[in-house]
Every structure is written in C-alpha cells, then in structure tokens.
Amino acid sequence: MFLGKMRALLANLGFVLQISGIFIVIPIILSFINNELVATVAFFITATIFLVIGFAFNVFCERRELSYKSSCALFVLVFVFLSLIGSIPYMYVNFSNGDIIQNISDSIFEAASGFTTTGFSVIPNISALPESIIFYRAMTQFIGGIGIVLVLLAFFYPEAKLKDFAKSLGVSTDQKIKKTFFLILLVYCFYTSIFVIMSITLGYRDIVKAISFVFSAISTGGFTPINDITSVATTFPMNIVLVISMVLGASNFFIIAGLFKRRFKQFFISEFSVFFIMAIIAISVTSIFFGLSAQESIFHIVSGMTNSGFSYVSVAEFTDGLKFFLVFLMLVGGASFSTAGGFKIFRFVLMLKSVRKVIYESITGREYRIKLFGREYSNANMIQAVVIVLLFIGVVFFSAFIVSSYGFPLVDSLFETTSGTATTGLSTGIINPSLKVELKWLFVCLMILGRVEILVVFMMFSRTKKPSIQNEENMSASIENDNEKKQITKQFKCPKCGTIVTISGQSGENLTVTCSSCGTKGILII
Incomplete structure (x- = not known):
C-alpha cells in the first residue's frame, strides 16, 4: 500500500522535474550566445540531472491518481528537489569562494530562495555573475512562483484527478479546474510579456535585466539583477512597472482571470479591495509617523505587503516600530492563490469575522453566519484559518528566538524570520554571506515551509488509519443500538x-x- 502510494508520488514528481529540465534550455541558449563556458556546462549538468531523474521516476513508477495527503507531499517534495538540483549552477560557479560545505550551503540557500520566491541572497557581488546566471536566478522565481505548478496541472492532469491536488493548493473545486488553471497560466505569461515589452519600449534597454526584474516582480520574488536598485526603483518606467507587477503578482489569479470573463463585481468584492484599503492606511502611517517620503512609502509598503522584498533604503536603519509594522504586513501577506506569501488576507479577515461571531453568539445566543467575499464559511473553515495563523506565528517566533541566540537583536531576528517564512526577502542585514551555515539551513527550511504552507507539511506527515470493513460494520451496528x-x-x-x-x-x-x-x-x- 505504502509502496504503491510512493510510486504514484514519484511518478508525478518525475513530470515536474522533466518540465524543470526543459526550462533550463533557455539559460543554456543565453550562456552559449554570451560565450559563458562555465555557465553553459553548469546548465547542461543541471538540465541533464533534472531530465534523467524525472525520466527514471516516470519509467520505474506508476503514474496514478493522488490522494489529498499525497498531493500535499508532492507539493513539498517539488520545492525540495527544485532547491537541491537547482543549486548546481551556483555550486559550479562557486560565487562564495569558500570551502565545499559553504559552497553547497550557499548554493542551496540561493536556489531555495529563488524557487520559493523569497529573494534572500548570499551572493556578495551580483553584478560579477555571468549574465546567464543572473537570468537563471530570476527564472527560478518565475518557475517556483506559479509557473511549474500550473504547467503540471494544466497540461498533464485530467480533470477528474485535479480535485485533491487543487484542494492542497487551497483552490475551490466547484468549477472546471483544468480550464481555469490553463487560463491562469496564460494570464500569468501574458502579464509577464506585457511588462517586459513595456519596460523595453519605455526606455530600459537592457533586455536581460528587464526580463529579470519583471520575473522577480510578477512572482513577488525580489531577486535583483544588479547590486543597487535605487536608480531603477526611483525612475520611470521601471518604478511603475515594478509596483504594478508586484500588486498583480500578489492578487488572486482566479479573480484576475475572471476579469477576462467580465466578472468585475467579483474583483471588487475580493481580497483586492482589502489589500487596497490596507495599502492606503499603511502608506499614510509610514509617511506621517515614520518619516519616509511618499515615494519610499509606496514602494516599500507594496514590496512588504506583496512579499516581494525589493528595497532601495536600508531596512537596518528603520526604527523598531517600523520593523514591527512591516512584520505585521509581511505576516498577513497577499491574496490567496497568488505568488505572495504570508498567511493571506483571506485568513486574516476570516479570523476577524470569527472573533465577531464568537462575541455575537455569546451575547445573543443566536447563530452568526460568516459571509466573506460572496461566500459563506463554516465553523470548520474558521477553525482551519485560526490554526494556520497560529502555526505561522508560532514558527516565526520560535525561529526568531533561535536566531537571536546567536547574538542578533530580537527585533531584527523576528523581522528576518518573518521575512523568510512569509517568503518576502526584506532583510535587516542578518542574511549575508558570512552568516553561520546552520542558520542558513534554518532559513532554507523556513522558506520552503512558508512557500508550501505549514499545514500542508503537517498533512504530509499525518497518520490516518482507515477502518476495516468489519470494524465499520461493528461501528455501524453499535451506533444503531446506541440510537435506540x-x-x-x-x-x-x-x-x-x-x-x-x-x-x-x-x-x-x-x-x-x-x-x-x-x-x-x-x-x-x-
């Protein structure tokens, strides 16, 4: 039974790895054009390993329908394998110039940061990297953001087998899932193409860097192709392109796809309206009380709320009050089923409504039904939202105490672990090339945990026993007797x-x- 489930899991994982290997062809071509021999070899090795392992999983394992638990396990393993195999180009280039342990740790950290769309980096000099490696860094965010999952679901899964996988992603199953996933993938690629063309047309002439910036923004990743983005983030057209791309990346892709079907009402009663109100309040607060200019407030609040992590001012110089404020915004994050991290606006609002429900029912003794964004939610939905939020906060604070035990200020440690778990990438400076290896591995775990969501990991390791037929009959008879x-x-x-x-x-x-x-x-x- 266990081996059968594992074979089905590995077979589906094999498809993801093969698709990832095909994606690597793009940086191979770029490195070949630029005559970057070291990078070309590194990408060939990476693509080969992706394809060989993926092919082996498909040949020796049977591709069958996955249960909800197996779908959760697949989602986690996808990011683990992507981070491990995807680190090979960084290892080959050896940007850290350290020993083998440091080189492996830094490379896996960088790969995990990219595929989870976090944006933390331990590369000391980004501009010194080959151009194809810079492009690859940005592409890992695009793949990990939503691309690889949607390619798998839209092209390789029959409609009947998508429901449990969709459930593991937090997607409603009361619609044509395959068609919707395919539409979202098209929208995702369409927006990316539009913003790349817009950037180049309006004056940003470096094509590779323009693509890299858009990949990072639309996936809410935060990797930058240059060391200092001040000139890019403060001048037209890239400042506008980055802000709009970040907002779209943090918006629910189902809602965005609905705009193409003229579902405008659904858009305005969605999480986007809450995001817009929160953004206005947050920008006003940071401008009035924390001394940031209007331009700095808009850029950094959008960057924090969408979990993108772009920054052109020193976060380390922020007051503790501003850091706590950004911690709250990063924790909440963007919309559900978007590339943003955090525990999501939907759960935050649902939790607030749950508090109102408890108070109302305690006072009046009457039932209070929770309606949110045009749908009604049960007590089970409410409990799940509260559990996820509490787990998220618990992991962040526990990790912060671990980091602070290495001598870092507690506020900075909390900011850093929040940024890692919410896949944001804003940093107070704790994340740097000289960080202890064990802390780098802690942040790798936090980034993957935050990307797949904590409850999914618990589902993966949960043990549920299905009662035997005889036990079911005895249980049924016992219930009937008890009812009498x-x-x-x-x-x-x-x-x-x-x-x-x-x-x-x-x-x-x-x-x-x-x-x-x-x-x-x-x-x-x-």
Whole structure:
C-alpha cells in the first residue's frame, strides 16, 4: 500500500522535474550566445540531472491518481528537489569562494530562495555573475512562483484527478479546474510579456535585466539583477512597472482571470479591495509617523505587503516600530492563490469575522453566519484559518528566538524570520554571506515551509488509519443500538427571530418545539 502510494508520488514528481529540465534550455541558449563556458556546462549538468531523474521516476513508477495527503507531499517534495538540483549552477560557479560545505550551503540557500520566491541572497557581488546566471536566478522565481505548478496541472492532469491536488493548493473545486488553471497560466505569461515589452519600449534597454526584474516582480520574488536598485526603483518606467507587477503578482489569479470573463463585481468584492484599503492606511502611517517620503512609502509598503522584498533604503536603519509594522504586513501577506506569501488576507479577515461571531453568539445566543467575499464559511473553515495563523506565528517566533541566540537583536531576528517564512526577502542585514551555515539551513527550511504552507507539511506527515470493513460494520451496528437506547440532543433555530432551542429525544422521534423568545412553533426530527 505504502509502496504503491510512493510510486504514484514519484511518478508525478518525475513530470515536474522533466518540465524543470526543459526550462533550463533557455539559460543554456543565453550562456552559449554570451560565450559563458562555465555557465553553459553548469546548465547542461543541471538540465541533464533534472531530465534523467524525472525520466527514471516516470519509467520505474506508476503514474496514478493522488490522494489529498499525497498531493500535499508532492507539493513539498517539488520545492525540495527544485532547491537541491537547482543549486548546481551556483555550486559550479562557486560565487562564495569558500570551502565545499559553504559552497553547497550557499548554493542551496540561493536556489531555495529563488524557487520559493523569497529573494534572500548570499551572493556578495551580483553584478560579477555571468549574465546567464543572473537570468537563471530570476527564472527560478518565475518557475517556483506559479509557473511549474500550473504547467503540471494544466497540461498533464485530467480533470477528474485535479480535485485533491487543487484542494492542497487551497483552490475551490466547484468549477472546471483544468480550464481555469490553463487560463491562469496564460494570464500569468501574458502579464509577464506585457511588462517586459513595456519596460523595453519605455526606455530600459537592457533586455536581460528587464526580463529579470519583471520575473522577480510578477512572482513577488525580489531577486535583483544588479547590486543597487535605487536608480531603477526611483525612475520611470521601471518604478511603475515594478509596483504594478508586484500588486498583480500578489492578487488572486482566479479573480484576475475572471476579469477576462467580465466578472468585475467579483474583483471588487475580493481580497483586492482589502489589500487596497490596507495599502492606503499603511502608506499614510509610514509617511506621517515614520518619516519616509511618499515615494519610499509606496514602494516599500507594496514590496512588504506583496512579499516581494525589493528595497532601495536600508531596512537596518528603520526604527523598531517600523520593523514591527512591516512584520505585521509581511505576516498577513497577499491574496490567496497568488505568488505572495504570508498567511493571506483571506485568513486574516476570516479570523476577524470569527472573533465577531464568537462575541455575537455569546451575547445573543443566536447563530452568526460568516459571509466573506460572496461566500459563506463554516465553523470548520474558521477553525482551519485560526490554526494556520497560529502555526505561522508560532514558527516565526520560535525561529526568531533561535536566531537571536546567536547574538542578533530580537527585533531584527523576528523581522528576518518573518521575512523568510512569509517568503518576502526584506532583510535587516542578518542574511549575508558570512552568516553561520546552520542558520542558513534554518532559513532554507523556513522558506520552503512558508512557500508550501505549514499545514500542508503537517498533512504530509499525518497518520490516518482507515477502518476495516468489519470494524465499520461493528461501528455501524453499535451506533444503531446506541440510537435506540440513548437520548440524542439537537438544536432548533427559530425561523422568525433566530433563537436557538436545544431539544433531546430518541432517534427518529418527531417533536413539536416552541420558541422561548417569540412563541413560534416548529417540528424537529431527531
């Protein structure tokens, strides 16, 4: 049973690795054109390993339908394998000039940061890298952001097999999933092409760097192709391109795709409206109370809220108050099913509504239904949102204490672990080439954990036993006997005033219920 599930899991993983190997052809061509021999060899090795391992998984394993738990495991393993194999070009170039342990650790850190769209970097001099490596760094964000998952789902999965995988991504299954994924992939590529063309047409002449910036922004990654982005982030056209790309990357791709179907109302009652209001408030607060200029506030608030991580001012010089404010914004993050990190605006608003629900029901004794963005949510949805938020915050604070034990200020440690887990990439300076190797590996784990979401990892390692047929029959008979002997308690909600009345009776009994508040009568079947 276990081997069968593992074979199905590896077969699907093999497809992802083969697709990744095909993507590597692009930097191979670029390195060949630029006569960058070392980079060309590195990319050939990387592409070969991706394709060989992917082919082996497909040949020796059987590709079958995955359960929800297996889909969660696949999602986690995709980013683990991408980070490990995708680190080879960095190892080959050996940008750190250190020993083999440091070289491997730095390379995996850089690859994980790219594929998880975090944007942390331990490369001391980005401008000294071959141009093809710079392009590859940006492309890893595009692949990890949403591209590789959507290619897998849109082209290689039949409709009937997509529901559990979609569920592991937090996607609703009440629509034509395959068609929707394909549309989103087209929208993702369309926006990327538009912004690249816009950047070049409006005056940014370096094509590779323009593509790299757009890849980083639309995937909310934050890798930059140059050491200092001040001139880019403060001048037209790239400042406008970066801000708009970051916002679109952090928007729900289902909602964005809906605009092409003229679903404008759905767009305005979505998470985007909450994001817009929060952004206006945050920009005003940082401009008035923390001394940033309007331009600095707009750029860095958008960068933090979308978990992009672009910055042209020193975050280390921010006051502790501003750092805490940015920690909150990074924790919340962008919209669900976007390239942004954090625990998402949707869960933040749902949690606030859950507090209101508890207060209302405690005072009135009436049921309060949670409606959000045009949908109604159950108590199970509410509990799941609260659990994910608490797990996220718990991981961030626990990791912050570990980092601070190495002598870093607690506020800076909290900022850094939040940035890593929320896949943001803003840094107070703790992340640097000389950081201890064990802390680099801690941040690698945080970046992957934040990218796939913490609950997905717990689902991957959870153990659930399916009861045998005999146990199910015995359980069913036991329940029937208990129903005959025991009293069952049910609640009756008054259709007129909403008052909840609790009634007890035996199974199958019809009882007449009278509302204690307004006297309305009704029939309740136990």
